[in-house]
Amino acid sequence: QVKLLQSGAALVKPGASVKMSCKASGYTFTDYWVSWVKQSHGKSLEWIGEIYPNSGATNFNEKFKGKATLTVDKSTSTAYMELSRLTSEDSAIYYCTRDYSGFDYWGQGVMVTVSS
Amino acid sequence: DVVLTQTPSTLSATIGQSVSISCRSSQSLLDSAGNTYLYWYLQRPGQSPQLLIYLVSNLGSGVPNRFSGSGSGTDFTLKISGVEAEDLGVYYCMQATHAPYTFGAGTKLELK
Numbered sequence: 001q002v003k004l005l006q007s008g009a010a011l012v013k014p015g016a017s018v019k020m021s022c023k024a025s026g027y028t029f030t031d032y033w034v035s036w037v038k039q040s041h042g043k044s045l046e047w048i049g050e051i052y053p054n055s056g057a058t059n060f061n062e063k064f065k066g067k068a069t070l071t072v073d074k075s076t077s078t079a080y081m082e083l084s085r086l087t088s089e090d091s092a093i094y095y096c097t098r099d100y101s102g103f104d105y106w107g108q109g110v111m112v113t114v115s116s
Numbered sequence: 117d118v119v120l121t122q123t124p125s126t127l128s129a130t131i132g133q134s135v136s137i138s139c140r141s142s143q144s145l146l147d148s149a150g151n152t153y154l155y156w157y158l159q160r161p162g163q164s165p166q167l168l169i170y171l172v173s174n175l176g177s178g179v180p181n182r183f184s185g186s187g188s189g190t191d192f193t194l195k196i197s198g199v200e201a202e203d204l205g206v207y208y209c210m211q212a213t214h215a216p217y218t219f220g221a222g223t224k225l226e227l228k
Contacts, residue, residue, distance in 0.1 A: 103165070106165055
């Protein structure tokens with residue numbers, strides 16, 4: 001069955017970067033876009049951007065350009081998101097999702113806490 | 117960006133009651149090819165969101181048929197015909213017609 005397994009929670013200092021992973025299984029990784037979604041504490045959802053594993057093509061929400069970098073490793077069916085120059089506003093849960101007529105599968109989420 | 121306005125923000129229901137959630141868009145979600153990219157998700161407490169409805173009215177895989185979606189243009193509705201305990205959580209609409217994809221603020225369904 002389709003699974004998206006994300007890396008564990010991260011505690012990072014302001015100004016640092018964090019890179020999280022999303023390992024896909026149960027389907028052909030290169031055939032579907034992977035999107036990333038942010039959920040700040042107790043709040044709604046924000047779409048960060050998406051990547052097409054087959055080509056590496058990306059699309060971003062303008063708000064996250066320069067903040068988020070999306071990459072993939074096709075050999076391990078893993079998508080990555082790196083967030084740079086972290087501030088308290090980046091503290092949130094980050095989800096990876098498979099994009100096929102909506103976000104039909106979601107990872108379990110990565111909680112990122114930015115604190116000194 | 118497209119703004120999706122969900123009402124109500126909180127919904128109290130008894131088991132078996134039928135309820136509806138509205139999602140209104142600041143722009144038409146009908147694209148030039150005739151497609152409307154409007155989705156509904158449920159996020160149960162402590163869980164990741166899950167897809168309920170895609171393309172306005174199509175049930176996601178494994179979603180019970182007490183859920184239904186309808187609407188067009190800028191006005192959309194999610195209906196639950198007979199709330200069950202497992203339906204409690206926060207419901208979000210999302211549009212993917214216009215970049216960037218955007219979500220509504222959510223509607224919390226709780227037991228009365």
